[in-house]
Amino acid sequence: MNKKVRVRFAPSPTGPLHIGGLRTALFNYLFAKKHGGDFLLRIEDTDQVRYVEGAEAYIMEALSWTGITYDEGVGKGGNHAPYRQSERKNIYSKYIQELLERGEAYYAFDSAEELDAQRKAYEERGETFIYNWHNRQNLTNAFSLSSDEVQQRLQRGDAYVVRFKMPQETLILHDLIRGEVTVDTKLLDDKVLFKSDGMPTYHLANIVDDHLMEITHVIRGEEWLPSMALHVLMYRAFGWEAPEFAHLPLILKPAGMGNGKLSKRDGDKMGFPVFPLEWEDPITKNISKGYREGGYLPEALVNFLALLGWNPGLDREIFSVEELIELFDLEKVNKAGAHFDIEKIKWFNHQYLQKVPLPTLVADFSSVLTQKAITISQDKVTQIVALVRERATFVTDLWELSHFFFEAPKEYEAKALKKQWKEHSSSILSQLIEVIKGLTEFTPVIIEEHIKDFITKNNLGLGQVMPLIRLALVGEMKGPDVFSIIAILAKEETIYRLQNLLQYPKE
Numbered sequence: 481m482n483k484k485v486r487v488r489f490a491p492s493p494t495g496p497l498h499i500g501g502l503r504t505a506l507f508n509y510l511f512a513k514k515h516g517g518d519f520l521l522r523i524e525d526t527d528q529v530r531y532v533e534g535a536e537a538y539i540m541e542a543l544s545w546t547g548i549t550y551d552e553g554v555g556k557g558g559n560h561a562p563y564r565q566s567e568r569k570n571i572y573s574k575y576i577q578e579l580l581e582r583g584e585a586y587y588a589f590d591s592a593e594e595l596d597a598q599r600k601a602y603e604e605r606g607e608t609f610i611y612n613w614h615n616r617q618n619l620t621n622a623f624s625l626s627s628d629e630v631q632q633r634l635q636r637g638d639a640y641v642v643r644f645k646m647p648q649e650t651l652i653l654h655d656l657i658r659g660e661v662t663v664d665t666k667l668l669d670d671k672v673l674f675k676s677d678g679m680p681t682y683h684l685a686n687i688v689d690d691h692l693m694e695i696t697h698v699i700r701g702e703e704w705l706p707s708m709a710l711h712v713l714m715y716r717a718f719g720w721e722a723p724e725f726a727h728l729p730l731i732l733k734p735a736g737m738g739n740g741k742l743s744k745r746d747g748d749k750m751g752f753p754v755f756p757l758e759w760e761d762p763i764t765k766n767i768s769k770g771y772r773e774g775g776y777l778p779e780a781l782v783n784f785l786a787l788l789g790w791n792p793g794l795d796r797e798i799f800s801v802e803e804l805i806e807l808f809d810l811e812k813v814n815k816a817g818a819h820f821d822i823e824k825i826k827w828f829n830h831q832y833l834q835k836v837p838l839p840t841l842v843a844d845f846s847s848v849l850t851q852k853a854i855t856i857s858q859d860k861v862t863q864i865v866a867l868v869r870e871r872a873t874f875v876t877d878l879w880e881l882s883h884f885f886f887e888a889p890k891e892y893e894a895k896a897l898k899k900q901w902k903e904h905s906s907s908i909l910s911q912l913i914e915v916i917k918g919l920t921e922f923t924p925v926i927i928e929e930h931i932k933d934f935i936t937k938n939n940l941g942l943g944q945v946m947p948l949i950r951l952a953l954v955g956e957m958k959g960p961d962v963f964s965i966i967a968i969l970a971k972e973e974t975i976y977r978l979q980n981l982l983q984y985p986k987e
C-alpha cells in the first residue's frame with residue numbers, strides 16, 4: 481500500500497444516526513488513524529425526498545460528542561470541497577455523459593406505470609421483474625428505440641433515466657472482511673444512475689465522489705454488499721482503479737430476540753437507546769432516546785462499539801482510543817453479525833465512570849445537590865462521592881447510593897428491623913453511643929478499632945452489632961463500609977441516628 485489511506489463516512493441525512501452508522505464511522509476513523517491516513521465526512525443528500533431537516537447537524541454533533549473527528553468534510557472543508565452532494569450536482573452530468581459515450585450506460589423512458597405493469601405481469605407468472613439484458617430490448621430505451629427517436633424524446637424534454645448496462649459475467653470480488661465473493665451479474669439489474677431532474681442516484685454520486693476524493697478503502701455496512709458488484713463494474717466502466725472494499729457485519733437484535741438487524745423498535749421495547757444523542761422528529765415531534773442524555777460516557781460507547789464485530793484477541797476489553805487505533809485490523813473484523821447487548825454497554829459505562837476524575841464527578845453531583853437545596857461542604861461531597869462511586873454506573877446513581885448521608889432515616893426497612901432487633905439490641909446501641917461519644921479522633925480506622933474493641937470486650941459477635949449500626953445510619957441493609965459512613969456523618973449525627981433507632985417503636 482503506497483497510496484495515502486483515505487476513507488470516508490458517507491451518511492445520508494434521512495434521520496438520526498443509528499449506532500450502527502456510528503460504528504461504521506468509528507471503524508473508518510480507526511482504520512485511517514492506524515494507517516496515518518485521512519478520514520472524511522461526506523453527506524449523501526441526493527435523495528431530496530428522504531431528506532430530513534436537522535439530520536446533518538445531528539450526525540456532526542454525534543461525531544463530535546464521541547470524538548470521532550474527521551480531517552475533511554462538511555463543516556470543515558478540505559481540498560476536495562464541497563463535501564455535500566447536493567452542492568456537487570453539476571459534477572455528475574459530465575460523468576454520466578462519459579458512461580453514455582462509452583456505451584456503458586443508456587437512456588430509458590419507461591414510465592412508472594409501464595414498469596409497474598411489467599412487474600405485475602412477471603409476478604402473475606411467479607417471476608420477479610429484473611430490468612436487464614434479458615428484456616431491455618423489449619422495454620422503452622435506447623435498445624428498442626432508434627437513436628433519432630431517443631434524440632427527439634430528449635429534445636422534447638421527456639422524462640428519462642440513465643441506466644447502467646449490466647454485463648453478463650461471473651464476477652469475482654474481493655472484500656477485506658468476507659474474502660472472495662462470486663457474483664453472477666446476469667442476475668443483477670440495470671440500475672438507474674441518473675434522472676432527468678439532473679440528479680444522480682446514490683450509485684453514481686457515490687462512485688464519482690469516491691474517485692474524485694481519492695478514497696482508497698470503502699468501509700461500510702453489510703447492507704451495501706449487494707451493491708458492490710455494480711460499484712466495481714462502474715469503476716471498470718469509467719476506466720478507474722477501484723478502492724478496496726470492506727463490508728462490516730450487521731448489529732443484530734439482543735440475543736434471544738432473533739437474528740434480525742437491531743431496530744429502533746427493539747430499543748423502545750426494551751428501554752434502551754439506539755441513537756447516540758436524543759432526537760426529536762421534526763414532523764411527529766416524537767422523541768427518541770440518546771446515549772448522551774441517558775448518562776452514558778462517550779468513551780464507554782466508543783469502546784463498546786469498537787468491540788461490536790471486532791476483537792483484538794486480548795484478554796481484556798477496556799481500551800483507550802489510542803489503543804484501539806494501534807490494535808485495529810480490518811481483516812480481523814467478524815463476518816457474522818454481532819448481537820447488541822445493553823448490559824455490556826452498562827458494564828463499560830461503569831468501568832469508565834470509575835476513571836472520571838473525582839473533581840468532575842463531585843462537580844456533577846454538587847449540582848444535583850444544589851437542585852435539591854442541600855448545602856454541604858465541598859470536602860464532604862468529595863468524601864461521599866469517593867466512597868460510593870464504585871457502585872455507580874451513571875452519575876445519576878450517585879444520589880440513590882448516597883441519599884442517606886443527607887437525610888436521616890425516618891423509618892427502617894421492616895424485614896431487616898425484625899431480623900436484627902433482638903433482646904440485647906437496646907443495650908448494645910446504648911453502649912455504642914457511649915463508645916462513639918468517647919472518640920476523639922474520627923477516621924474510619926480509629927472508629928473501626930474502637931467498635932471492634934467494644935465487640936470483643938463484651939463477647940459479642942460482629943453480626944450482632946454491625947447490621948444494627950447500618951440499619952440505624954442507612955435505614956436498610958445497603959450502602960458502603962459502615963466505618964466510613966460513621967466518619968462522614970461525624971459524631972453528632974451518628975449519635976443522633978443511633979438514638980433514633982433506639983427509640984423507634986419496634987412492633
Ligand code: GLU
Nearest residue numbers: 490491492524686700704
Ligand atoms: N449514503 C450511504 C448510506 O447512507 C453510503 C453507503 C456507502 O458508504 O457507500 O449508508
